[in-house]
Amino acid sequence: MADTVTPSTPVTVDGPQDLVEAAGMPVGTGLVKPEYDPRLTNEDLAPLAKQSWGSYNIFAFWMSDVHSVGGYVTAGSLFALGLSSWQVLVSLVVGITIVYFFCNLVAKPSQVTGVPYPVMCRPVFGVLGANVPAVIRGLIAVAWYGIQTYLASAALDVVLLKLFPSLAPYADVDQWGFLGLPLLGWCSYAVLWVLQAAVFWTGMESIRRFIDFCGPAVYVVMFVLCGYLIWKAGFGEIDLNLGEVKYKGMDALPIMLGAIALVVSYFSGPMLNFGDFSRYGKSFGAVKRGNLLGLPVNFLAFSLLTVITASLTVPVFGELITDPVATVARIDSTFAIVLGALTFSIATIGINIVANFISPAFDFSNVSPQRISWRMGGMIAAVGSVLITPWNLYNNPDVIHYTLETLGAFIGPLFGVLIADYYLIKKQVVVVDDMFTMSPSGRYWYKRGYNPPAIVATALGAAIAMVPVLWTDGPGMHTTAQYSWFIGMGIGFVVYLALARGSRVPQGD
Numbered sequence: 402m403a404d405t406v407t408p409s410t411p412v413t414v415d416g417p418q419d420l421v422e423a424a425g426m427p428v429g430t431g432l433v434k435p436e437y438d439p440r441l442t443n444e445d446l447a448p449l450a451k452q453s454w455g456s457y458n459i460f461a462f463w464m465s466d467v468h469s470v471g472g473y474v475t476a477g478s479l480f481a482l483g484l485s486s487w488q489v490l491v492s493l494v495v496g497i498t499i500v501y502f503f504c505n506l507v508a509k510p511s512q513v514t515g516v517p518y519p520v521m522c523r524p525v526f527g528v529l530g531a532n533v534p535a536v537i538r539g540l541i542a543v544a545w546y547g548i549q550t551y552l553a554s555a556a557l558d559v560v561l562l563k564l565f566p567s568l569a570p571y572a573d574v575d576q577w578g579f580l581g582l583p584l585l586g587w588c589s590y591a592v593l594w595v596l597q598a599a600v601f602w603t604g605m606e607s608i609r610r611f612i613d614f615c616g617p618a619v620y621v622v623m624f625v626l627c628g629y630l631i632w633k634a635g636f637g638e639i640d641l642n643l644g645e646v647k648y649k650g651m652d653a654l655p656i657m658l659g660a661i662a663l664v665v666s667y668f669s670g671p672m673l674n675f676g677d678f679s680r681y682g683k684s685f686g687a688v689k690r691g692n693l694l695g696l697p698v699n700f701l702a703f704s705l706l707t708v709i710t711a712s713l714t715v716p717v718f719g720e721l722i723t724d725p726v727a728t729v730a731r732i733d734s735t736f737a738i739v740l741g742a743l744t745f746s747i748a749t750i751g752i753n754i755v756a757n758f759i760s761p762a763f764d765f766s767n768v769s770p771q772r773i774s775w776r777m778g779g780m781i782a783a784v785g786s787v788l789i790t791p792w793n794l795y796n797n798p799d800v801i802h803y804t805l806e807t808l809g810a811f812i813g814p815l816f817g818v819l820i821a822d823y824y825l826i827k828k829q830v831v832v833v834d835d836m837f838t839m840s841p842s843g844r845y846w847y848k849r850g851y852n853p854p855a856i857v858a859t860a861l862g863a864a865i866a867m868v869p870v871l872w873t874d875g876p877g878m879h880t881t882a883q884y885s886w887f888i889g890m891g892i893g894f895v896v897y898l899a900l901a902r903g904s905r906v907p908q909g910d
Contacts, residue, residue, distance in 0.1 A: 437837035441528055443770040445763065448833055449515035454681040459691020460699070462678055466671055466756050467695075467703055468619035468748060475667050476704040478723060479660045483647030486708075492657045493704055494697070496664025501696040503665075503816070504675050508688045510823045511676025514833050518674040518760070519767035522815075523836040525822040528843065529850030532768050533859065534815045538674055539764030541808050543782045545670055546757035547791030548804075550597065553749035554589035556726040560742045561585065563735060581793045590792075597750050597758075598783050619748045622741055623706050626728065629737075630713035638716040639709055655880065662883045666809045669886050673812050673819075674760045758782060806870045806885045813889025814862030818855050818897045826901050854900035862893035 431447025466472075479489050510521050519535035526533055561568055568585055571577045577584035631639070648656050665672075682688040714722040714731075722728045729741035758779045765778035773781070794804045823829060835844040847853070866889035869881035881888075 438839045441837050445775040452683050456687045456690035460694040463695025465752050476707045485646045486641030492660035496661040497697050497700045500668045507675045508679035511680040512682045512685050515680050517763040518676040519764050521676050524831050524845050526855045527847040527850045527852040535764040535767045539761040542757045542761040543785040547786030549753040551792045553746045554593050556742045556746040557589040559730045560739050563738050622744045627710045634713050634716040640712045659883045666805045666886050669812045806882045809886030810866035810889050811863050813886040814859045814893030817890040817893030818858050821894045821898045858893045858897035862889040
C-alpha cells in the first residue's frame, strides 16, 4: 500500500546543522525506491531519509535572507513614506505576520513529506504539470539572483572607486556603458558572478563557510555603523521618522496597506518555495519556532536598526541616506569603507546562494531529473541571470515597483492554488509514492500528467493580477498594482477551489 504521509521514519540528528544542507548532499540524500520512475526522480528530489533541522537552522535561513542591501533599502523606504513611526511599525508587524502565517502554511506539506517545492506541486498540477510552477518560480529566482548580484557589485564598485579614483570614468555609463551598465559595473558583476559560481560548484564546505559568516556579519557591521553614527551625532539625534509625516488618521490607511503589501511582495519568492528548506525540519513545531524567530522577531529588530542608522545620516552627513553601502562610503576612513562594503558584498553573495541558487536548482532539476542535477540547475540560473540584464530591473524606484508587482502577479496564483489544494481539497493527505510514478493509474496523473483546474486557475490569476500592473494609467490602477500578489493569490485560490470541486481532482481521504 502506498504511503500517505512520509516514505520513511525521519532520522533526527541532535545539534544545529548547517543551513546549506538544503543542497541535498551529504545530509538530505533522497530515498529513491525501485518503483519510482526515473523521469521524475533523482536523489535531490526524492523524499528525505533524514530530517535533522531544528529551529536554529530555520532562523539562520531567514536571518541570511533578511540581512541584505535589498532588505535594508526596503525596510528603510517604509519609514520614508510620510507615515509616523508607529504607523510604519504597525505596517511592518502586520506585513511580516502575514508572511509568517503563510510560510507556515507552505512549510507543512514539504516538512511532512520530505520533498522540495516542485515535487510538492505534483499532487496539485499533476506529475508533469508541476513543471509549470517549477519553471515560473525558477525564472523568478533567476531574476532575483541577477538583482542581488548587481546590488553586491554596486557595493564592490564603491570599494574600487575609493581605492582607485582614476576608475571614475569607467563607472560612467555614458562614457563606457553597454546594455545599461558601465564597464566598471560589468567587471564587478563578472567578478562576483564567477565567485558565486565557484563557491557553489566547489561544494558544501565552501558554501557552509559563507553562510556561517554572512547573516551575523551584516549585523556586526550594522551595529558598528550605528554605533559610529551615534558617537558622531549623539543619542538625541535618533528619530524614527525618516521624513515628514504627511498622513494622519484614516488618510494613512491606504499608505499603510501599501506598505504591508510591499513587505509581503518582498518575501513572496522565498515564501512560495519555503518547502525547499522546511523539508529538512525534524518537526513542524521546530519549523514554526524558527519562522517566529527569523521573521517577526528578526525582521523587526533589523528594521529598527536600519531606521536608527538611516536617521543618523541626516545630522552626520547632512542628508538622508537609506543605502548602507552609500552610508559606509561617506565615512572618513578607507579601511572602514573597504571593510563595510566588502562585508555587504560577501553577505549578499551568501544570501544569493541560499535564496536564489537552491530554488532554481530544484526547480530546473524537476523538469528533467536524469539530465539536470541540482548543481546543473543552479548553473542554468547563473547564466540566465546575466541574460536578463538585472541592473535594468532595479535601477530606479519606479522600475523596482514594477518588477516587484510583476513577480507578485505570477507568484500569487501559484501560492493560492497550492494552499487550496493541500488544505481544502486534499485535506492534508498526500500519497508520496504516487508523486513519483508516470502510471496513468497514479493518483496525480490526471489528464496526461496535467491537472487542468490548476493550470487554468494559475493562468487566470496571473492574467488578472497583471492588468493593473500594465494599465498604470487606468483609474485607480497605480494603487491597485501594489496588491498584485494578493489579487493573484485570491483569484488562484478561489478559481481552483471551484474548478477542483466540480471535477475529478482527488479529494483527501
